[in-house]
Ligand SMILES: NC(=O)C1=CN([C@@H]2O[C@H](COP(=O)(O)OP(=O)(O)OC[C@H]3O[C@@H](n4cnc5c(N)ncnc54)[C@H](OP(=O)(O)O)[C@@H]3O)[C@@H](O)[C@H]2O)C=CC1
């Protein structure tokens with residue numbers, strides 16, 4: 160069965176990339192697209208503005224209209240829209256949601272989790288398989304390297320248009336290190352540095368963000384000791400890697416029971 164997909168945030172960078180990958184995949188259909196209420200793309204053909212050719216599917220501003228008849232909504236919008244959509248889709252029933260949106264705060268994450276009690280939601284701060292592997296390698300390294308001798312630092316680099324920092328992927332890596340060290344990440348994270356910072360407290364995890372150009376996404380996880388440094392890195396060359404992962408997630412999630420899922424559930428089968 161081909162999976163009918165609607166895209167929330169279809170006019171964005173990721174929205175365009177996902178439309179492009181759906182056009183190449185016979186196992187799924189572009190079923191709908193939702194844009195902001197005052198978007199210039201409202202009412203226009205999605206394939207035309209995404210550059211894949213006339214699709215016969217127009218962008219709409221009402222979620223319920225764009226999602227009607229879809230098996231899965233892929234959300235690549237913004238945190239406020241993500242949470243509102245999860246709650247409204249849960250009320251609709253009979254639909255699943257894949258969200259890749261990052262930068263949700265604690266209250267928004269709680270609301271997303273509450274919605275997943277009524278519908279299947281897969282939340283992925285990074286849709287790339289390569290990043291899933293990086294996370295495993297980072298966890299393994301953190302478990303093996305004594306925290307009082309090995310300082311963990313994360314540096315993420317993204318395009319100038321990224322509006323949240325640090326990246327969701329960087330936070331994933333920090334959480335993996337902290338978990339491997341039996342630490343609470345929010346207790347040991349050092350988000351950016353400036354001024355007289357004093358001696359680096361052992362066992363902390365530094366996170367730094369670089370913004371500029373059109374960088375798709377680069378993550379370096381460093382473990383630094385007195386005599387050597389280990390750097391585990393991932394470089395995304397094209398948003399299509401994320402789009403492919405989002406579509407694979409949507410195809411996997413369709414028909415699942417309510418719950419909050421992650422890319423790890425897909426990898427583990
Ligand atoms: N999980 C992953 O692998 C990846 C996740 N991301 C994340 O995805 C998100 C989007 O990234 P990106 O595509 O680069 O960002 P963009 O800003 O290009 O896209 C976001 C889109 O959401 C739209 N939007 C905003 N509010 C609403 C609303 N209320 N209803 C419908 N649409 C809305 C925006 O419309 P408008 O332009 O009109 O404001 C815009 O088109 C970010 O959080 C990013 O971190 C990005 C890449 C990979």
Ligand SMILES: O=C(O)C1=N[C@H](C(=O)O)C[C@H](O)C1
Pocket residue numbers: 261284285317321325326327328329375376377
């Ligand atoms: O905003 C982006 O572009 C990306 N955001 C995600 C994140 O915040 O980790 C994933 C990827 O790095 C690209």
